Amino acid sequence: MPPSVDSPSVPPRGHRVRQTIAQLRERILAGEWPVGGRIPTEPQLVAALGVGRNTVREAVRALQHAGVLECRQGSGTYVVSTDELAPVVARRVGDHRTAEVIEVRRAFEVEAARLAALRRTPEDLAALDGALAAREAAWHGGRVDEFVEADAALHTAVVAAAHNAMLAELYASVGTALRSSLTQAMSESLTPERYVDHSRLVAAIRAGDPEWAAREAGSFLEPTPRA
Template sequence: MTPSVDSAPVPPRGRRVQQTIASLRDRILRGEWPVGGRIPTEPQLVTALGVGRNTVREAVRALVHAGVLECRQGSGTYVVSTDELAPVVARRITDDQRAELRMAEVVEVRRAFEVEAARLAARRRTPEDLAALDGALAAREAAWHGGRVAEFVEADAALHTAVVAAAHNGMLAELYASVGTALRSTIARTMGDELAPERYVDHGRLVDAIRAGDPARAAREAGAFLEPPPGG
C-alpha cells in the first residue's frame, strides 16, 4: 500500500536516539523521576515514548555513561543525578589527591553562586519561597539542637538550595544542582563528627534579609560564612 503524502516522516535512527535522550532527561529535570528513584521498565518506556526497544536501550545506556542513570542488576535503572555535570564535580572532590585544595575551590564556587542567588532572591522571592525558606530554616535548627549531624548536613544544604530556588533563575538553579554533592561534602567536613557550638552559623539573618527585600544585606549575609581564610 502506498503511504499517504502527508504521513509523518520517520526520523533517522541517530536522531530518534537523541530525541529519546532529550525526553528522558526532560522528565528527570521536571522531577517526574526524582534522584534516587527508579525509572519505568524498558517495555513501559517503549510504550510511553513511542519508540523501539533498541532506541530506548541506547538512550538509557547514554545516560548511564553520562552518570545520570545507574543500572542495578536485578533491581532496575535508577536516577542518580539530574545532569551530566554533577558526577564530574563529584569525581573532582572524591578522586583527586589534593582534597583540601578541591574543597577550597568548592567554597569559592559556592560563594559565587550563593551570594548572587541571595541578592536575586531578595528581589524576586514569593510568599511560597518565603514559606519554603522558613520550613528549611526550622528543619535546620531542629537538626542542630537535636545533635543530628547527617540530618543537619541535609537540612543546611536544603536551605541553601531554597535560597537559590527563590532567585528564580533556571540556569543558576541547574548549575547549583550540579554541585550538590560537593556542597554536602563541604558542609559535612566543616561540621565534623559532632555539632560543636563554635561551628554554628546563624542563617536566620540571611532569611530575614531576603524577606525584607534587601539585596545588599542578603548578599552580605550569604557571603559572610563563605569568606576564605586570611591569606587564602
C-alpha cells in the same frame, strides 16, 4: 517495498537516537521511572518507543555515560539520577577539591541572596523563617545529619526566593555534593566553634537590602587562599 534509509519518511539513525534519548529523559523527569527504580527491559522499550533495538541500546548507553542510568549485571538498568550534572559535580567533590566547592557555592549563593533581597515575597519570608528555625533546632539537637539537611534547606529557600528558575535548577544539581562537603566539614559532632549564625542573612533579605544580603552570604564562604 519498505522505504530506503535515505527516504524522508525514515529519520537518520543519529536523529532517531537523539529522539529516543529525549523520550527516555522525559519519562524519567516525569517520575514514570523514579530514582532507584528499574526501567523497562530492552524489548519493552522497543515496543513502547517504536524504534529498533540498536537505537534503544545506544540511547540507554548515552544516559549511562551521562550518569542518569546504571546497568546492573543480572538485574537490569536503574535510574540513579534525574540530572546529568549532579554526578559530574559529585565526582568533583569526591576528588576533595574543597576550595573549588567553596568557590562554586559562593558564586551561586551570593547572587541568590542578592536577588532574594530584591524579589522575596511574603511566602518566601515565611519559608525562610521556618527553615531558619528548623536549622537552629537541628543544631541544638546535636545530630550532624539532621543539621546538614536543615542547613541545606535554608540555603535552598534563599535560592528559591531569588525567583530565577535557571539558578534554582543549577543549584539543585550541586545540592547532593554540597551536603556531602558540609558533612565532611562538620566531622562527627556539632561543636561551638563550627556554628555559623544565619539569622543576619534572613534579616538582610527581609530588609530588602541586596548588598547586605550578598555580604552575609559571602561571609560564610570565604575562599581558601591558594598556595
